[in-house]
Amino acid sequence: MEINIQKKVLEANETQADKNRSFFKEQNVFVLNMMSSPGSGKTQLLCKSLNKLMPNVRVGVIVGDICTRNDADRLEITGAKAVQINTDQFGGDCHLSANLILASAKELGCFDLDLVIVENIGNLVCPAEFDIGEDAKVVVLSVTEGEDKPLKYPLMFRVADVAILNKIDLLPYLDFDAKLAKDNMKQVHPHLPVFEVSAKTGEGLETWLEWLKIKVFEKTGK
Structure with missing residues (x-):
């Protein structure tokens, strides 16, 4: 019974994700659906990215968390609408599902934007299973x-x-093998692009953002 219920949930989500995709088109x-475990530094990475993207790229952000709007408040300081x-009102789901995205996207005013970034809830399991109608998924892994x-x-x-290896400014102080981490990513996904970035110092940001701007242009022509 649990398997059947889960299958129905995923099927309903896929149906809504297709509707979202049509709307975004x-x-x-x-x-862009940004996913990671808690504490990977994706909010700081987003803040730095927004500061470099705007105003040339018009960006809005949808932020997912179980509670608080702390991250949304941080992101709005950049001037982006979040x-x-x-x-928590939906039982504390550890992911954003497709049905939660459409109304938020309309609230952002997508017709005025080139790029919508969804900062998903910090979790490496559930968000991977739920399509939200995005054009690309990015996973952030930190060296911590x-x-x-x-x-x-x-x-x-x-x-x-695409994958981002974040907090590389800490590598000299940690027993973390960046090459091994990237090799493990390639073992799972051989053609996965991986960008090494420090959201704190800004190192590597330009390469990551160039990839993103190309993807935005390929879809929108903007």
């Missing part, structure tokens, strides 16, 4: 985590279109 906006989704995360959570890295 009509609005001519690129949608819409918060809290899942284990090199074997891609092997422990293979689906997340398998469905990702």
Whole structure:
């Protein structure tokens, strides 16, 4: 019975994700789903990315958390509009599902945007299973985590279109093998692009953002 219920949930989500995809296509906006475990530094990475993207790229953000709008408040300091989704009212879901995205995207005003970034809830399991109608998925892994995360959570890295290895400024102080981490990512997803970045110092940001701007242009022509 549990398997059947889960199957129905995923099927309903896929149906809504397809509707979201059609909406985003009509609005001519690129949608990026950013996923990671808690504490990977993705909010700081987003803040630095927004500061470099705007105003040339018009960006809005949908932020997912179980509680609080702390991250949305941080992101709005950059000048980007941010819409918060809290899942505590939906039972504390550890992911954003497709049905939660559409209303938030409309609240952002997609017709005025080139790019919508969804900062998913910190979790390496559930967000990988739920399509939200995005154009690309990015997974962020920090050097304060284990090199074997891609092997422990293979689906997340398998469905990702790009990976970011964050906090590389800490490498001199940690017993973390960046090459091994990237090799493990490639073992799960051989053609996965991986960018090494420090959200704190800005190192590597330009290469990552160049990839993103190309993807936005390929879809929107903007």
